[in-house]
Amino acid sequence: MKLTRKDFLRVLAGSAVAVGAGTLVHAVGSANDRESAEAKNGKKRWGMAIDLQKCREEKGCDLCSRACHRSHNVPRLPDPAHEVKWLWNEPNGKVFPFQQNDYTRHALGETVPVLCNHCTNPACVRVCPTQATWKRGDGVVMMDYHRCIGCRYCMAACPYGSRSFNYVDPRPHLGAPNPDFPPRTAGVVEKCNFCEERLADGKQPACVEACPRNAMVFGDLNDGNSPIRQLLSGRYAVQRQPELGCGPSIFYLV
């Protein structure tokens, strides 16, 4: 049989598509493998589940936010444009902008506690030019204030607005400072660190401890028997804008 030029090109194009598809399938498969391999070799992935029903019942409660800001020396600045925050209550329309309808708005509560999502694929880490922010093996997205040059790329990249810039020296605005945690300086970006300093001592994050209703549950997402996984397998949970592909580690139980 004689192969025409047209047929030859057809076969060539078909082979290219087949090889490309194979590579893609392999890449997706290995990504899944990596996740399960992590779980198998005992690697932790810290995450948090926040029960919005409990938060809704305690309307106006900000004990978690206050405990966080107190223990991390987050300043209270008089100018709202300079505001620095690690954990705060945000109107639900800003937290779940694409899940707004007349019936679910009530279920989500008027305000929702928000913090750094400690994403599995953090946009802030990708854009940081100095590696001042990076993702630790246990899932905590860390900040190295020594290395931060204050370019604020990370703030532009974070879709959740979890980061704050120190426009002014925060130290005169600390109230009663916690001597065990250094405050920051003007010109650096800061955010929630998942209380990594407390995790190192085997403690729970300050916000989790401060909540009188135990609305916040913190734990290892890679451990199938952890309380957070039990909770997530029993109740419906949403993440903030999962379609962006960042993979938030904060889950909201609705």
Place this chain on the structure above:
Amino acid sequence: MGDRPLIYGGLCLFVALVTFPVWKGVAAQSSTKGPEVKAVVDKKQCVAPRAYMREAHMELLVAWRDGKVRRQERHYTARDGTVYNVSLTGTCLTQCHGSKEKFCDSCHEYAGVSAPNCWGCHTSPPAEPAKMAAAAAGEMR
């Protein structure tokens, strides 16, 4: 030969000018001895030998900083086996050297070292936090 007084006078003036720093030092009763830095607690041994700390404390502090923040190395084992908590304020200052003003600054000022920016964030115990709290209380509400 009539220029003799002028020449000797000029020489005297020259010698006086050249040795001026010495006379000034004598008049001010200063000495070339460095400042007396003392640990506030009666501890004989720092986390590393004294000679090493004099020369390379900045390198040790940078190693501590990077180790703690980036590699989660929160404890440091000294050569004699003592384990220290890696913390500038909590260990170096609180446990031994007292305050930044009395310890760090006295040497850095004497040696004319431009101040490192540690203190942009880290605090010196215990005077500063109280001062800061007082300042903040005055400013807030």
